[in-house]
Amino acid sequence: MADRKTVPSLKKTPLTAAHQALGARLVEFGGWLMPVQYTGILQEHRAVREAAGVFDISHMGEFIISGPSAEAWLNAMLCNDIRAISPGHGQYTLLTNEAGGVLDDWYIYRLEDQTYLAVVNATETGKDFNWLQKKVASNVTLKNVSEEYAALALQGPQSEAILYKTFDKEIRRIRRNQIMTTLYQGQPVWVARTGYTGEDGYELFFPAELAEGLWQRLLTVGAVPAGLGARDTLRLEACYPLYGHELSETISPLEAGLGHFVSFDKPERFTGKDSLRRQKDAGLPRRLVAFEMTGLTAPPRARYAVLVDGQRVGEVTSGGVSPTLKKNLGLALIDHSQAKVGGRIDIEIRDQRRPALIVPKPFYHNIRK
Amino acid sequence: MNSHIPDNLKYVASHEWLSTQNGIATVGITDHAQAELSDVVYVELPPLGKTLAAKAPAAVVESVKAASDIYAPVSGEVVAVNPALAADPALVNRSPYEQGWMFKLKIADPGELAALLDAAAYRAKLG
Numbered sequence: 001m002a003d004r005k006t007v008p009s010l011k012k013t014p015l016t017a018a019h020q021a022l023g024a025r026l027v028e029f030g031g032w033l034m035p036v037q038y039t040g041i042l043q044e045h046r047a048v049r050e051a052a053g054v055f056d057i058s059h060m061g062e063f064i065i066s067g068p069s070a071e072a073w074l075n076a077m078l079c080n081d082i083r084a085i086s087p088g089h090g091q092y093t094l095l096t097n098e099a100g101g102v103l104d105d106w107y108i109y110r111l112e113d114q115t116y117l118a119v120v121n122a123t124e125t126g127k128d129f130n131w132l133q134k135k136v137a138s139n140v141t142l143k144n145v146s147e148e149y150a151a152l153a154l155q156g157p158q159s160e161a162i163l164y165k166t167f168d169k170e171i172r173r174i175r176r177n178q179i180m181t182t183l184y185q186g187q188p189v190w191v192a193r194t195g196y197t198g199e200d201g202y203e204l205f206f207p208a209e210l211a212e213g214l215w216q217r218l219l220t221v222g223a224v225p226a227g228l229g230a231r232d233t234l235r236l237e238a239c240y241p242l243y244g245h246e247l248s249e250t251i252s253p254l255e256a257g258l259g260h261f262v263s264f265d266k267p268e269r270f271t272g273k274d275s276l277r278r279q280k281d282a283g284l285p286r287r288l289v290a291f292e293m294t295g296l297t298a299p300p301r302a303r304y305a306v307l308v309d310g311q312r313v314g315e316v317t318s319g320g321v322s323p324t325l326k327k328n329l330g331l332a333l334i335d336h337s338q339a340k341v342g343g344r345i346d347i348e349i350r351d352q353r354r355p356a357l358i359v360p361k362p363f364y365h366n367i368r369k
Numbered sequence: 370m371n372s373h374i375p376d377n378l379k380y381v382a383s384h385e386w387l388s389t390q391n392g393i394a395t396v397g398i399t400d401h402a403q404a405e406l407s408d409v410v411y412v413e414l415p416p417l418g419k420t421l422a423a424k425a426p427a428a429v430v431e432s433v434k435a436a437s438d439i440y441a442p443v444s445g446e447v448v449a450v451n452p453a454l455a456a457d458p459a460l461v462n463r464s465p466y467e468q469g470w471m472f473k474l475k476i477a478d479p480g481e482l483a484a485l486l487d488a489a490a491y492r493a494k495l496g
Contacts, residue, residue, distance in 0.1 A: 025407075041433040042408045229434055296455070298411045298431050321410045321433060350413070350429065 013058035014150045014211035022225055030123030032059040034228050041229035045323040048197055048234055049366075052156035053226035054218045061125030061146040062205060063118040063132075069139035070114050076270050077132060078108070079253055081263035085110045090177050090192055092261050094253045095128060100275035101249035102256070104128050105241060107194060107203075109179040117179070117190065117205065119151075121243045150211035154223055155201030155234075157366070163202055165221040166214075167191065174202075176367065184210055196231065198238025198365050237322050239290055239331065239362035245302055245317045246288055246331055252279055255333065257288045257361070286314060287339035290363060291347075291356040293328035298349050300330040300356070305348040313338045316347060324364055330356075372401040372495065375466055379442070379482065380491035383424075386466060387442045387485060389476065394443055397470040398430065398461065401495055406432040409461040414450035414472055421445060421474065423481055428471050430461065443481040445474030 010033035019026060024035035035056065037044060047053045065074060074082045080093035090109035094102050104124040109117045120128050129144045136142050154162060163171055167182045171191060174180055179192040187210055195201035206214065219225060232242070241247045246256050253262050254276060262276060279285075293300060300319030305312050319330025330347075338345065341360050346353040378386045384402035388395045403409065411431035421427050421441035428439040450472045453460055461469040476482070486494065 036434070037407065040407050233433060298413055298429065298436065301436060321431075323433070 011059070013056055014208045015056045015058060015215055018212060018215055019056065019225075024225070024227060027228075029059065029228055030121075032122055034059060035225070037227040037229045038225045041227070041233060042323050044224060044226040044230035045233050047224035048156040048199060048226055048230060049324055050157070052154060052158040052162050052201075052223045053197075053230065054215070054223035055153040055155065055226050055228075055231055056151075056215070057153050057203070058150040058208070058211065059122035060151055061120040061122060061128070061144065062149045062151070063120065063129065064115065064143045064145055065118060065140065066115040067140045068114060069137050070116060070141075072268060073137045073140045074108070074116060075266055075268040076137075077135065078106070079262040079270055079272070079276075080108075081266040082108065082110070082116075083266065084263075087112050088178055088180060090179055090194060094247075094258065094261060095131070096253065096270070096272035096276070097249060098272055098275065099249075100252045100254075100272040100279060102243070102247040102251060102253055103131060103249060105243055105247055105258075107192075109190070109192060111179065111181075111190070119203070119205070124243060148208060149205055150208045151206070152204045152211075152214065152218065153195055153197075153201065153231075154204065154218060155195045155197040155226075156199050158222065159199075159201045162218060162221050162223050163191070166217055176200075184214060189214070196238075196240050197234040198240075198362065198367065199234075200367055232318075233320060233323055236318050236320060236329070236331070237324055237362065237364035241288075241331075242318060246333070251286075251333065252276060252284075254279055255284050255286045255288060284336050286333050287336050288317065288331055288333050289339045289341075289343075289358045290331055290361040291329065291345060291358050292363075293347065294355045294357050297328060297347075297354040299328045300347045300349065300354075306332045306334050307346040307348060307353060308338050308344075310353075313345070319347075322363060327363075329359075329363055372399065372404060373466070374399065374401075374488045374492050374495075376488045378466065379485035379487065381440070381442045381485060382491075382494055383440050385439060385442050389482065392476050392479070393448065394445060394474045394476050395470050396427070396439075396442060396472055396474065397465055398439060399491070400465050403462045403465045403469070406430060406437060407462070408433045409458045412451075412454040412458045412461060412471065414454065415447045417447055417450065419447045420477075421447065431458075439471065441474065442485060443474065444477040446477070447472055448475045449473040 189206040314334030413429040
């Protein structure tokens with residue numbers, strides 16, 4: 001077995017010391033020093049499915065976009081139609097390039113009529129900001145507030161009860177995909193009912209100085225600390241894409257099965273619209289599928305080849321063992337002609353072809369709307 | 370992390386252990402290695418009869434996160450693999466030195482044993 005590399009000068013979140021105090025295993029993730037696990041990925045995964053887990057997601061980036069032209073400008077930058085959300089609501093959206101490739105996937109909230117909060121991937125924060133800054137329109141202010149804000153994800157069937165023990169009663173009004181501001185020790189906290197686990201849950205965004213206190217409070221009232229390892233197994237079961245795996249500058253949102261988040265009807269010609277339109281009209285070359293291994297095999301992993309009748313038809317984008325379903329499963333980007341539920345494919349695991357079955361997405365989902 | 374390192378075994382820096390009896394080496398991974406991997410979900414063992422060179426990849430341990438190669442500490446022919454790991458791969462976590470053993474080699478060159486670490490040297494390497 002190879003030793004883990006230690007990488008110097010990684011960025012730390014306001015909670016790094018708290019993770020170390022809990023005995024977390026810290027690893028490099030996109031330039032950040034992040035907890036991959038505390039007690040074990042399987043245990044933390046189960047805690048989120050059965051009770052509630054809390055994740056430090058302070059590495060994620062936050063932008064504030066505001067101004068009279070913010071709505072029209074965002075609609076020209078992003079695939080989804082921002083007009084579909086009123087203040088207090090959020091939506092999933094994609095930042096695309098001219099070729100229709102994905103620069104990043106975001107959650108964006110309309111805080112007020114002309115003010116938006118975008119939550120962006122840690123690894124892409126700098127790239128996104130530079131890209132947008134060059135294109136920013138008059139009457140639009142774009143601010144990168146990632147350094148000033150910390151963030152936690154409280155996820156699992158008991159997260160609602162835990163939230164009620166932590167914040168004011170008004171928080172009870174919040175529904176799926178909504179966001180509201182509440183106070184914690186006199187300071188504003190944005191609470192959104194969103195997540196990346198396939199369970200009910202919340203994401204909290206707040207000034208970095210609140211991080212330690214809020215983290216401890218959530219643990220005290222019953223949330224289990226959970227690391228990036230469980231975050232990845234949970235999102236894979238729920239079939240949420242991970243940037244760099246299911247999405248990239250060479251994978252379009254349509255290929256990734258995210259056409260629902262691409263608005264061809266909105267008036268603005270968003271970046272990449274023409275390319276995506278052409279791709280849609282011509283037929284997609286590839287599709288993202290979910291699959292399960294059918295025999296007792298090693299878990300499939302990202303970049304393993306997918307074959308049909310011995311011919312390579314694509315590759316695995318994410319894979320592993322599902323702790324909830326006790327199956328080996330994954331997502332794969334394969335030739336469109338083979339991308340049918342019920343189709344049989346082979347995954348090449350260390351030069352051996354292992355059979356798998358294409359199944360409907362997601363593998364697991366437990367969110368009431 | 371304080372890992373268990375039995376005095377009666379030999380070790381390699383890549384975190385495998387080895388015990389010998391009548392020219393047969395039994396190989397597994399150390400307590401330190403299993404803790405680092407955590408949650409072992411699958412172990413791919415070498416085929417019986419395969420001849421392995423020292424330091425050659427011999428098995429693959431899959432944790433929830435990743436696949437890790439396990440190396441042959443010495444050269445030899447695979448004469449047994451642990452049948453219990455197919456149904457219960459987490460034996461590697463629960464009992465790394467006993468029930469979680471991985472494979473047995475018929476030692477090709479007993480001279481190679483001299484290059485292995487004893488418990489004290491392996492402990493020192495872990496720091």
